[in-house]
Amino acid sequence: MKTALFPGSFDPITIAHVDILKRALPLFDRIVVGxxxxxxxxxYLSAEQREEIVRNVFKDEPKVDIQVYEGLTVDFCKHIDAAYMVRGxxxxxxxxxxxxIAxxxxTMMPNVETIFILxxxxxxxxxxxxxxxILRNHGDASPFLPAAAIPFLSA
Structure with a gap:
C-alpha cells in the first residue's frame, strides 16, 4: 500500500490545503492528514477542534485518514509506514x-520522499x-475555508 503523510498544523484547514490533498489523492492508496x-x-484551535474539523471536511473520502501527532514528522512517517510526504x-x-526541511x-530518513505540489x-x-x-478579528473568513469547516468556525 502506497501511503503518504500530509503534515501540517491545519489551524485552521483552508481551501488551499483541501486542494493540495485532493490533487494528491490519485497518487496514493492512502493519505494520512497528520x-x-x-x-x-x-x-487558534485546540488539537481536538482541528481534528474534528478535518474529519468533517474529509468524511466522504475513504482514502484519507486523520491523526494527531507530536514530535518529529519523520518519526510519525515510520509510525504510519508512510514512504511519502506531501507538501504544498x-x-x-x-x-x-x-x-x-525535505x-x-x-538525511534522517532516506526512504521517505517529499512530494511538492504547487x-x-x-x-x-x-x-x-x-x-x-481574520477569525481572531471577527472577519468573514468563509471564502478561504472549506464549506464543511465553516459551521465549526463561525463566531
Whole structure:
C-alpha cells in the first residue's frame, strides 16, 4: 500500500490545503492528514477542534485518514509506514523553507520522499496564519475555508 503523510498544523484547514490533498489523492492508496502539535506555536484551535474539523471536511473520502501527532514528522512517517510526504508550495519562500526541511528529512530518513505540489494561483495567497488573523478579528473568513469547516468556525 502506497501511503503518504500530509503534515501540517491545519489551524485552521483552508481551501488551499483541501486542494493540495485532493490533487494528491490519485497518487496514493492512502493519505494520512497528520495534525502536528507544536508547543512553540500559539494555536487558534485546540488539537481536538482541528481534528474534528478535518474529519468533517474529509468524511466522504475513504482514502484519507486523520491523526494527531507530536514530535518529529519523520518519526510519525515510520509510525504510519508512510514512504511519502506531501507538501504544498505557494511561493518561492515556501519552496526554500520546504526544500530545507525535505533535505534534512531525507538525511534522517532516506526512504521517505517529499512530494511538492504547487498551489493553484487562486490559492497562493491563502495561509492558515492569514485566516486565523481574520477569525481572531471577527472577519468573514468563509471564502478561504472549506464549506464543511465553516459551521465549526463561525463566531
Amino acid at each position: 495534525i502536528g502539535l507544536n508547543s512553540s506555536k500559539q494555536n 508550495i505557494r511561493s518561492v519562500g515556501d519552496f526554500e523553507y520546504e526544500r530545507a 533535505q534534512i528529512n531525507q 498551489s493553484k494561483p487562486a490559492y497562493s495567497a491563502i495561509s492558515s496564519t492569514i485566516v486565523r488573523d
